Every structure is written in structure tokens, then in C-alpha cells.
Amino acid sequence: MAQVSLRKIVKAYEGGVQAVKGIDLEIDDHEFVVLVGPSGCGKSTTLRMIAGLEEITGGDIAIGGTIVNDIPPRDRDIAMVFQNYALYPHMSVYENMAFGLTLRKFPKAEIDTRVKAAAEILDITPLLDRKPKALSGGQRQRVAMGRAIVRNPKVFLFDEPLSNLDAKLRVQMRTEIKKVHQRVKTTTIYVTHDQVEAMTLADRVVVMNHGIIEQVGPPQELYHSPATKFVAGFIGSPAMNFIPARLEQASGALVLALPDGIRLNVPEARSARYAAHAGREVLFGIRPEHLTDDKPTDKANPAPLTLTPEVIEPMGMETLAHFRLDGAEISARLDPATPAEVGVPLRLIAHMDQMHLIDPTTDKVL
Numbered sequence: 063m064a065q066v067s068l069r070k071i072v073k074a075y076e077g078g079v080q081a082v083k084g085i086d087l088e089i090d091d092h093e094f095v096v097l098v099g100p101s102g103c104g105k106s107t108t109l110r111m112i113a114g115l116e117e118i119t120g121g122d123i124a125i126g127g128t129i130v131n132d133i134p135p136r137d138r139d140i141a142m143v144f145q146n147y148a149l150y151p152h153m154s155v156y157e158n159m160a161f162g163l164t165l166r167k168f169p170k171a172e173i174d175t176r177v178k179a180a181a182e183i184l185d186i187t188p189l190l191d192r193k194p195k196a197l198s199g200g201q202r203q204r205v206a207m208g209r210a211i212v213r214n215p216k217v218f219l220f221d222e223p224l225s226n227l228d229a230k231l232r233v234q235m236r237t238e239i240k241k242v243h244q245r246v247k248t249t250t251i252y253v254t255h256d257q258v259e260a261m262t263l264a265d266r267v268v269v270m271n272h273g274i275i276e277q278v279g280p281p282q283e284l285y286h287s288p289a290t291k292f293v294a295g296f297i298g299s300p301a302m303n304f305i306p307a308r309l310e311q312a313s314g315a316l317v318l319a320l321p322d323g324i325r326l327n328v329p330e331a332r333s334a335r336y337a338a339h340a341g342r343e344v345l346f347g348i349r350p351e352h353l354t355d356d357k358p359t360d361k362a363n364p365a366p367l368t369l370t371p372e373v374i375e376p377m378g379m380e381t382l383a384h385f386r387l388d389g390a391e392i393s394a395r396l397d398p399a400t401p402a403e404v405g406v407p408l409r410l411i412a413h414m415d416q417m418h419l420i421d422p423t424t425d426k427v428l
């Protein structure tokens with residue numbers, strides 16, 4: 063087990079694509095870190111550089127305190143699980159899991175102990191004699207993880223390991239992966255483009271965009287205190303609403319002036335933080351879950367506003383409503399018993415304790 067350090071890592075592919083533009087990241091021993099971001103942002107490239115499968119153009123990678131820039135993949139003591147975890151079809155589950163150790167000439171008894179222990183952790187002991195074709199997708203995925211676990215590596219690397227599974231199985235396997243990590247505690251770096259997977263699995267989430275790191279933090283911190291508009295919009299589903307507004311000073315208090323004459327009081331607790339931006343154009347960010355029906359609330363600083371629903375989507379446990387305000391699309395999460403109707407103005411409450419303000423010129427959260 064080990065820490066992993068990335069220092070000023072750059073990757074330029076031939077043809078001039080800069081896939082990774084100088085990232086710094088310190089991953090602790092036993093930590094589960096998830097790299098998340100949109101397609102093409104450099105997640106797989108970063109992971110493959112840690113694995114040694116891709117040369118680095120600049121910077122240093124250290125595993126367990128040793129710089130591994132020039133160490134070949136097989137000597138880095140890492141195990142990788144890919145999206146296409148090809149199992150050997152002619153080998154049993156046992157043989158598939160044992161294969162890497164056999165190649166490395168481990169004694170038979172040691173291999174047997176490790177394979178059986180991993181099978182136990184993954185709950186696949188009864189399947190050890192089966193061939194891959196006689197397994198379900200989720201069971202195959204477990205075998206692929208088993209191959210990594212038996213190696214007892216310093217670091218696990220996962221690249222979208224669940225993306226071939228159907229939605230229900232993904233959620234199940236997500237929980238399995240978390241359980242496995244709680245038991246074996248191996249330092250893990252996991253790549254996904256799915257923010258829900260990132261939030262549910264990670265000790266810390268690394269949000270990447272265009273080859274840079276936008277923000278690193280525990281899931282709740284990214285959700286409550288995003289640093290940039292990108293992170294604010296990427297984490298959370300449905301995504302945060304962004305509404306163009308003007309921050310105004312009105313008789314000692316700050317007020318947000320939205321389109322259509324809507325005015326929302328800014329909580330006093332935010333006055334000091336925002337005072338310097340009074341008089342400026344800003345983006346008002348509010349999550350759909352903080353825009354609710356007009357009902358009594360125990361939360362401080364509720365601000366009323368009236369919007370007219372364009373679309374209403376009952377989801378069972380909640381109802382989503384979509385609005386438009388001067389071009390901005392806005393969604394709200396309403397009570398399933400909401401009286402909301404398409405085309406009928408609806409009084410909502412914005413929970414201003416949960417508001418964000420974004421500088422539209424820098425996209426930084428103020």
C-alpha cells in the first residue's frame with residue numbers, strides 16, 4: 063500500500079494534443095480517490111501515466127515515495143481494472159484469478175490462499191470452477207476485481223470498470239467496490255465520467271476539465287462549496303441553476319435583482335463575503351433541491367419568487383418542474399403533492415442559505 067504523488071504532470075500526444083496540462087495531486091495511503099470529468103478531459107491519460115502505460119511528457123509520479131517515471135508497468139506494483147476486463151474464456155474463474163501470480167512464479171500454496179481469500183471477499187467462492195461464459199456481467203466484473211486483489215498491489219487503478227453493466231447492476235457493483243475497499247483498504251484511483259459514482263465512492267473527488275484539475279475535495283465539500291462554475295454545474299443532478307442577476311445594495315442589505323423584476327434578499331451572513339461585488343453583474347446559482355414549493359420551512363432565509371412551469375415531471379418521491387426566466391432554464395424539486403400546473407404561475411421558495419454567486423467573467427464562485 064502506498065501514497066501516490068503527481069507533480070506538475072503534463073501529457074502531450076503526438077500531433078500536439080495537450081491531454082494533461084500540469085496537474086498536482088497527493089493521494090494518501092488507503093485513500094479512495096475518484097477522477098471525474100467529461101469525455102476527453104484527460105482522466106484515462108492520467109491513470110495510464112500512473113500505471114506506466116503512457117509516457118509522461120513532464121513532471122514526476124511517485125508511488126510510495128519512489129519516483130516511477132522510468133519504471134516499467136510490471137515493476138510498479140499496481141493492479142488495473144479496465145472497462146473491457148477481458149477474462150480468458152478457456153480458463154476457470156480460479157485460473158483467471160491465479161494467472162497473474164502463476165506468471166510471476168508464486169508458489170502454488172500461496173496462490174491458492176490468495177485466490178480463495180479474494181473469492182471470499184468478493185462472494186464468488188461457489189463460482190471458482192466455472193468458465194467466464196457461464197457468469198453474469200456482474201460476476202465477471204467481480205472476477206476482474208479478484209485478479210487485481212490477489213496481486214495485493216500497492217495501488218488499484220480502475221478505469222470506468224462499471225460502464226459495461228446495466229444501470230441496476232452498476233449501482234450494485236458500486237456498493238460492492240466500496241465494501242471491498244473497506245476490507246482491503248488498498249489505495250485506489252478510480253476514473254469515471256459519472257458524478258454520482260464519483261460522489262458515492264470517493265473519499266476525495268478530483269474534478270477534471272480540459273486537462274486541468276478544477277477542484278479536489280470530499281464529496282460534500284464539492285457539493286456545498288464548489289470553487290468554479292464548472293464544478294457547481296457538474297456535481298449534482300439535476301444540475302445547479304444559473305440565473306443572470308445583479309447584486310444590489312439596498313438600505314444596508316444586499317439584494318439580488320433577477321430578470322422579470324424578481325428580487326431576492328441575500329442572507330446577512332453573506333454580506334461581508336459579497337459586499338465588494340455590489341453593483342456588479344453576477345450569476346446566481348441555486349440547486350433545484352433548494353428551490354421548492356412555498357411551504358413553511360425551518361430553514362433560515364427563505365426568499366419567495368413566482369415562476370410559471372413549462373414542464374412538470376412526476377418522479378414518484380418528488381416532482382421536477384422546469385421554468386424559463388429570460389432565457390435561463392431553471393428547474394425545481396417539488397413535493398409530489400405539489401399543486402404545480404403547466405402555465406399557471408407558481409409561488410416558490412429559494413433557500414438562500416444555499417445560494418452561490420459566480421463571477422461571470424472568471425467563472426469563479428465568489
Ligand SMILES: Nc1ncnc2c1ncn2[C@@H]1O[C@H](COP(=O)(O)OP(=O)(O)OP(=O)(O)O)[C@@H](O)[C@H]1O
Pocket residue numbers: 075076077079080081099100101102103104105106107108255
Ligand atoms: N493516443 C492518443 N493520441 C492522441 N491524442 C490522444 C490519445 N489518447 C487520448 N488522446 C486525447 O487526449 C485527450 C484526453 O483523452 P483521455 O482518454 O484521457 O480522456 P478521458 O477523460 O478518459 O475521456 P473519456 O471519458 O471519453 O474516456 C482527448 O482529447 C483525446 O482525444
Ligand SMILES: [Mg+2]
Pocket residue numbers: 105106107
Ligand atoms: Mg477514458
